[in-house]
Amino acid sequence: MFSIPHAWHAQYVFVVIGLAALLMASNRVRYDMIAILVVLALMLGDVLSVKESLAGFGNSVVVLIAALLVVGEMLERTGVARFVGDWIGQHSHSSINKxxxxxxxxxxxxxxxxxxTAVVAIFIPIVMRIAKQTGNSASQLLLPMSYAALVSGMLxxxxxxxxxxxxxxxxxxxYAPLGFFTFTAPGLIVLGGLMIYMLYIGRKWLPNNGKSEVQSAQRSIKALWDDYRVNRELVYLRIDEESPLHSKTIAQSGLYDSYGIRILDLSQRVRGWRELKAGVSPDIVLHAGDVLHVAIPPEHHKRVEMEVGLMPFHPSQLETKYRSWEFGAESVLIHPESKLIGKSVREAKFRDHYGLDVFGVRRNRQSLENYQNQSLQASDCLLVTGPWAKILQLQRQNHDFVVLETPAEAADVVPAFRRMPVALAITAFMVLSSVFNWMPLVAAVLLSVIAAVVTRCLTAAEAYRSIHWQSLVLLAGMLPLADxxxxxxxxDLIVNSLVGPAAEASPQTLLVLLFAITALLTNILSNTASAVxxxxxxxxxxxxxxxxPYPLAMTVLFAASAAFMTPIASPIITLIVEPGKYRFMxxxxxxxxxxxxxxxxxxxxxxxFFPW
Structure with a gap:
């Protein structure tokens, strides 16, 4: 180990900070690698002991941030963020200001x-869809959305x-740590100013890079349905109060034998709540009021309405969205070594074995008539429908099937949407625990993580995958710099250089200096590094x-979230550069x-709000 003379330790630390700043500004070296180099420099320069140099990795702040990333993943996987985004799209088409x-x-x-960062990543495809539906340019929506995410740091x-x-x-x-809503009031004023600015001034300066077009090589389920020339329509039917189907099982209903109706999924009232069942089985008992999602030959619409009381039903957009998260389709290819070769779909008991329905078979690019009774051959293409969970299981049967085409809807599936109320309850507990100081914040967040896994809002493996290790290493590596x-x-040198020239000035002069320095560091380096x-x-x-100390600490806090001026200062901004086609200027x-x-x-x- 080389040793720096003790008298030069302060200058050595400044050199380390300066080199780290240059490397970050160059944008050519990963930030986590820079943080590790900082730890090594402090350790090998004998400025800090090994234990002190690595203390950042055991800091409670690092643990807290890791846990919060898991909570964010829980909200994403349960559909909370997506639901909010889709709700916006449904309720604001008429007004760009709204x-x-x-x-x-x-x-x-x-x-x-x-x-x-997770919110912006979730919102980008939502905003792109909204832009396409409303005929607006995505570039006029993405930047205000990401700026609002930045301002959230002040809430x-x-x-x-x-x-x-x-x-x-x-x-x-x-000193007393900050509370959950300690600075929310001034933060809301900043947010209000952002909205006014964007509506009346910024909107005029936003670039108009053309109407948004969602480029995707994937086709929709409807396109696959048409490609296989399925002679059935996908509709929703409700069982009438006087229907003879009431209290009969699906097997007893005769809907398939008499009318060619295939039930894809159904929703029933269970203890006052409507429960969706994507994987239907013949022994399910039908009841008046049940809503069936069916594939029906077009010519049988009137017959089933008159004879068995199946009335047309138009679900809400929310119900349709839930069904799209539960029910899907896929095109698969019969593997040359598949055990299904030589068997028909009916003989293979496809639904019994895989929990999926086959709605079409293509051979040599031609749809087969009476496909259920035709022997399958290698390279036949099957259109299968059913729960997404069953489709994922089918994909693992790679000795029998090869995935040919997955529809575009698969990218929007929320795997744990049924757990949305649980996720909201867990988040409410975390927030209330912090607000009312029931326990330390890190304990509340860790309890929330455990609750998320125990209640199956996400698995333990998904929790670990959600942690952005690069950000944690950056933070843990930079924390020892302050020590x-x-x-x-x-x-003391920095403090004296600030206090000396402003000794006769008011504390607000120092507020101005601290804001300027922190904002400069934030827009050149990162908000985490500037705060540390x-x-x-x-x-x-x-x-x-x-x-x-609170007024000046709040100044640093607000300035650290003001990374508005460069696309490299925060991943929140970096994410929107490409989809919005923004320029640096x-x-x-x-x-x-x-x-x-x-x-x-x-x-x-x-x-x-924070008196001197």
Whole structure:
């Protein structure tokens, strides 16, 4: 190990910070690799001990952020975020202003309780669909949505990692940590200003890069249905109160033998709730009021209405969405070594063995008539329908089948949507625990993670996969820098350089300096790195002046979330560059007024909400 003279330790730490900043700004080295190099530099330079250099990896903030990423994955897999996005699309088609407001509010509020990066990633395809449906350019919707996700960092404690870093630093210095909604009030004012700015000024500056077109090589289920020339229509029918089908099983109903009706799924009232059953079996008992999703020959519509009381039913968009998450289709190829070769669909008892229905067979690009009774051959194509879970199981039968085509709807499936109420209850518990201080925040979030896995909102494997390890390594590697500055006297040097020239000035002068430095670091490096460096400095400056540390800590917090001006400062912004076809100057032009607005709010509002 080489050793730096103790007198030069502070200068050495500044050099390490400067080199890390240059590497980050170059955007050529992974941020997590830079963080590991920082840890090694502090360790090998004998600035910190091995234990001190690696202390960031055991920091409660790192554990908390990892757990919050799992909570965000829970909300995604249970459809909470997607439901909000689709609801926006359904209720705002008539007005671009209404659409912008709803998108920004939804993005900010969701990002306040889950990973804002995850929210933006979920919202991008939703916004693209909305843009296509409304004839708007996606470039006029994506940037306001992502800016609102950035502002969410000014709403709640768990919205972004810098908030947890600053709260943790306050606690480490002997002050009360921040509460869940400590700074929500000024944050809502910032959010309100963002919406007004985007509606009346920013909207005029947003680039119009043409109408959105969702490019996809995948076809819809309807296109597959038509391709196989299935002589049935997909419709919804409700069993009338006087129907003779009441209290009969599906096998006893005779719907297939008499009318050629195949039931794909049905919903029944169970203990006051309507329950969807995607995998129907012959022994299911039918009841009046049940809604059947069926494939029916077009000529039998009137007959079934008159003879067995099956009335046309038009489900709500929400019900249709739920069914699309449960019920799907796929085109598969018969493997040359498949055990089904030489057997017909009926002989193979396809539904009994795989839980799926075959609705068409193609051979040499031609649809087969009476396909259920024809012997299957190698390379025959089958259109199978049923629950997505069964379709996934079929994909694993790679000795019998080869997946030929998966429809576009598969990308939108929410695997655990039935657990949505549970996910909402878990999130509510986490928020309330923090608000009312029932237990430490890290304990509440870890309990939420355990509850999410136990209640099957997601599996343990999915929980681990949801953790963004690169971000955690970045944070854990940068945290020791603050300790190194404190230990070597680097923090005192920075504090004295700030306090000295402004000794006769008001504390608000230092607020201006801290905001400028933090905002500059945030837009060049990352918000996490800027918070790690500036939080202890803000607290030390306040102590030197003999004032409360909270106003300056809040200044760092707000400035760390003001990464509006460059597309590399935050993954929240980076994600939208390609789908929105934005240029670097778009962010400079639209982000500069927002940065000024955040500064104005800090200058005038923070001393009001957090007195000196």
């Amino acid at each position: 659409l912008l407001i709803m998108l920004m509010i939804a993005s900010a509020l969701l990002s306040a309780v889950m990973s804002s 709640t404690l768990i919205a972004t990692p810098p908030n947890l870093v600053i709260s943790g630093e306050l606690g480490a210095q002997g 190194a500055l404190q230990k070597t006297g680097g923090t 460096l500036m939080a202890p400095i803000a607290i030390s400056v306040a102590e030197q002046l003999g004032v409360s 778009d962010f400079i032009k639209l982000g500069t007024p927002m940065l000024i607005w955040v500064f104005v709010c800090c200058y005038f509002l923070i001393p009001v």
